[in-house]
Amino acid sequence: MSETQEKPALMTRPIPAPAVTVESKPFWDAAAEGRFLIKRCNACGKAHWYPRTICPLCGSDDTVWQESPGEGVIYTYSVMHRSPTGPYALGYVTLDEGPAVMTNFVDVAPDGLKIGMRVKVKFQPTENGPPVPVFTPV
């Protein structure tokens, strides 16, 4: 009961099931276990987001999945106020590994976000799909 009243204020919006492709399935399988994977390229050494088989930075196909602590800082955000399920925050996190990740910020009040704030990944359940990464202030 209290959950339904608190959730909108903390911007924990319901998230639809993600489209899982043959390319992204390892990511979502790990997400179901609470592990956050990113792709790193053995040729250029850089991590990228969203995950791809061929490195978008150097073009090599020698990319591997790597587990990430899922920590970084808020690059930017915007709180959408026109929403039937309450306000929610769309934003980008710059991971400590380098790439920027589009996400939602949760468990935080609409006025509680700031650019540069440190955040950490958590996984939020979806209906009929794997849990998805969202970020919350550390």
Place this chain on the structure above:
Amino acid sequence: MSIKGKAYIMGAFEHPTRDAPDKTTAQLHAECAKGALEDAGLTKDDVDGYFCAGDAPGFGALSMLDYMGLKNVRHLDSTETGGSSYIVHVGHAAQAIAAGKCNVALITLAGRPRQTGNRPASRAGGGGGAPQGLSDGPPEAGFENIYGGTTHNTYGMCAMRHMYEYGTTSEQLAWIKVAASHHAQWNEHAYLKNVVTVEEVVNSRMISDPLHLLDCCVVTDGGGALIVTSPEIARSLKRPKVKVIGAGEAPKGPLGGQHLDLTHSGAVWSGPRAFEEAGVKPADIKYASIYDSFTITVLMQLEDLGFCEKGQGGKFVADGNLISGVGKLPFNTDGGGLCNNHPTNRGGITKVIEAVRQLRGEAHPKVQVQNCDLAIAHGTGGSLGVRHGSGTVILEREA
């Protein structure tokens, strides 16, 4: 090969409707095409090049060519860069004409977002995208679409970052809407004709911070069309000649997340390409049509096109500097997407249309720029906050 002087815009038409419950999208495209051809003094049988984007219904160009009975077309282009497509098409039409691929190019845009739930047709499943069932969908979908990104909050993210990096304020952004509203009051077709103040903009309802309701463009049905011709045909027509002297295009995206930079747009590349080809500088421009899906869109593009230093856009637009007859750079004198018209959520074509009006001296007398002989039309399509396409054209009046 440069396109400079190789093509002329000889026909332009903006559909007067802003709400079209009784028309189909194909019908609107055809009405716009007819209007632009009549404006140029040409007929449909003169058209040998056709340009459209994702708003064209059915099988895009193939459906529309057949619907409109364009039997002499020998060159097609369906380049899709969102709302900037139609500005990019002007450059592509000039290229095609310069290469001898066509002599009379028709560009159309039309749609009915007010009737179909505020979604471009291409996104609603019935538009010009890939046939359903043959595609996995956008490759980024699983990692982005789930987060509730809309045009409002993706542009909101840009505005938030711009404010953070450069100290831009909501009051400065509001000046852009104020200027557009000053122009729209004279446009009988404008969707919003009331003049607004900075206070009214910043006190309007917050949509997705820091963007308020009045920082957003209108949602309208309607459309527009352009006719681009060879110099020989231009000389045979009775209308004032608007010469295409420079064009540039550029895509921009996060590129693996290592290059996310939401305070710059693709205009940092498309603008200089167009200016270089035209052989003119931003300071030479007498009138600017700047895509205005949101106030922040205008501010960033003015900076990226070189009208002011990066980060100085807020100071540049303040105090009415975009108002015709008042400020240093008259912009969007039809009221723009912010007040006049943003047909099918892709307003690029209206940017070219008002630039043509200005160069012909056919803008409303209250907003007509004196001795307007050089104009820019610039657009952004997709989302500044995610991935977008940027298109710039520079147009010159030929006496």
